[in-house]
Amino acid sequence: MSEAPEAGAAKNPWAIAIVVALATFMEVLDTTIANVALRYISGGLAVGPDEAAWVVTSYLVANAIALTASSFLAKRYGRKLFFMASVTLFTIASIACGFAWSLESLLFFRVLQGLGGGGMAPLAQSILADAFPPEKRGQAFALYGVAIVVAPVVGPTLGGWLSDNVSWHWCFLINGPIGVVALLLMGWLLQDSKAAIEERERLKEEGVRFDVVGFLLVATFLGSLEVVLDEGLREDWFDSTLIVTFTTIGAAAFVLMFPWLLTRKNPAVDLTLLKSRQFASCFVVMLGTGAILISTTQFVPQIVQELYGYTATLAGLSLAPGGVVTVCMMVLAGRLSGKVPAKWMIASGAAIITVGMYHLTSLYADSTFWFFASARMWVGAGLPLVFLSITAASYIGIKPDQTDQASAQINMARNVGGSIGVCVAQNVLAHREQFHQTRLVEHIDLANPAYQEAMRAATQAFAARGGGDASGQAMSWIANQVQSQVTFWAYIDVFFVLGLMSAAMIPLAMILRSAKAKPAH
Incomplete structure (x- = not known):
């Protein structure tokens, strides 16, 4: 890495950081903003829930694919030009999603949106790395990290509120004005570094092809x-x-x-980066970080809506306190990044996240709003320590011309890790529901004294209310109670598994070097 900032030397690097973080926030926001709006999209476009779910899947697929090409295209055509082109495509596609007239058109525009978004996140880190000297990069990455970690939290809240009070279309249209402002500021503030310009000219002269x-x-x-x-x-x-x-x-x-x-x-992808113990460790830890971030962001709102009757807006708000804690911890983590070794930061953050997951395993029927909010606050306190440390440590020991590749692969790990985390959580939920259902139904036996007593008490209660078949109502009530208990226990198992995933990151963090490595030559 260069020892002094090159890109944006004539401009305020913090202004560059704010603009880059704004664009990144907009892109990451769309990984979760549509999740709570799927039932509205399903009804509005007259499709089934399974078909509507492709709105999320198509974006993730396109985003991951674009990440593989972003490094070369940025080098060949310039970081500024490619970054602005990606933001332009993302903004236009977002507006088009808001005006989609069918599921097919929405999926097509969603793919375009994912392609545009896939080119933004990795270049953002590279631009920041060039705009700031090494001793200031930790603080710059902290601001960038706020966008990455807070955006998925804001997404469900904003998406729920827009869907409940305005229209699901605005989950996409809201990117329009933000994108236009970001583009205007980028055109004024961003400029390619001297090394990037020289690299671009070299590729042209040598005729290097994609x-x-x-x-x-x-x-x-x-x-x-x-x-x-x-x-x-x-x-x-x-x-x-x-x-x-x-x-x-x-x-x-x-x-x-x-x-x-x-x-x-x-x-297209420099796999030699993974030969480095430092980078490979960061890559694997980022897989786990993405799994925890995306899974908890999806399943906490899901459980409060399914079992506690929360609206989409209130479900999203249950994550908001965690976002506030994240912002505060990002500032602290940025200050500690140059003083505390990355492996200890990651281990500490993973331990804090594990506490949050353990907290969620004490879930019960009368859990309050603040039960879920406090659990998310634990996660929000741990994620910045992990995320910021990985982002900074992944650049240690790599060549300056590998910056874009490293950034693309780390971001790819976050997306793929998120998909793996959601997949694991969904499977645990489904299989453990079947397991608990089987075990509980074993006790619903006419010869079981406990079942007889519960049936008698329930029948008497419904008979006292009047209104017909008290025995039938009692059987229905018991069945609902069993199903509710099954679901509670299955969600507890999900959070237990996510806790094991976060705990596994602690020993993995110990593989990282304690001191900065010399750049490769």
């Missing part, structure tokens, strides 16, 4: 993986022709991409 084959192999693997992870449970996994087909295609692409990418002079 690795189309490598890109297609990686894109095919990532796209197939996203489809399998997101649709596997809904399609009953390998009993589905769709899942078998995409698994076969993804496996073939995975096998072929390694020999191709490792033998190219200018590969």
Whole structure:
């Protein structure tokens, strides 16, 4: 890495950081803002819930695919030009999503939105790394980290409020004015570093071409993986022709991409980065971070709506206190980043997140709003310590010309990790519901004294109210109580598994180097 800022030297680097963070916030926001609006989209476009879920899946697939091409395209055409082009595509596609007239048109525009968003996040980190000197990068990444970690929290709250009070269309239209403002400020503030300009001219003179084959192999693997992870449970996994087909295609692409990418002079994805223990450790930890962030952001609002009758707005608000804690912790983490080794920051953050997951395993029927809010506050306190440390540590020991590649792969890990986390959580929920259902039903036996007493008391209660078949109402009430208990226990198992995932990050963090490594030559 360079020892002094080059990009934006004539401009205030903090102004650049704010603009970059704004664009990143807008992009990451769309990974969760549509989640709480799916039932509104389903009703508005007259499609089933499973079809509406592709609104989320299509964005993730396109986003992951775009990440594989962002590094080369940024080098070949300039970071500023490519970043602004990505924001432009994202903004236009967002507006188009808001005016979509059918599911097919919405999915098409959502794919375009994902392609635009996939080019924004990795370049944001590279721009910040060039705009700030090494001793200030921790604070700059803290501001960037606020956008990454808080946006998924704001997404459900904002999406729920817009859906409840305005229209689901505004979950997408809201990006329009934000994107226009960001573009105007980028045109004024951003400029490519001297090293980036020299690299662009060198690529032109040498006639270096984009690795189309490598890109297609990686894109095919990532796209197939996203489809399998997101649709596997809904399609009953390998009993589905769709899942078998995409698994076969993804496996073939995975096998072929390694020999191709490792033998190219200018590969679409630089797999040599993963040979570094430092970078590989950061990559794996970011997988876990994405899994925890996206899973908790989805399942906490889901459980309060399903079991506690919260509106979409109130469900989103249950995450808001955690967002406030995250912002505060980002500031603290930024100050500590240059003083405390990354591995201790990550281990501490993972331990705090584990406490939050353990807190959620004490879930019960009378849990209050602040029960869920406080659990999210624990997670919000731990995530900045983990996220910021990974972001900074991933650049240690890599060449300056590998900055964009490193950033793209770290962001790819966050997206893929999020999909894996949601997939694991959904499967745990489904299988544990079946398990608990089987065990509880064993006790619903006419010969069971406990069941007889419960049935008698319930029948008497309904008879006292009047209104007909008290015995039938009592049986229905007991069945509902059983189903409710099954769901509670299944969610507790989900949070227990997520807690194990966060706890596993603690020993993994110890692999990271304590001191800065010298850049590779």
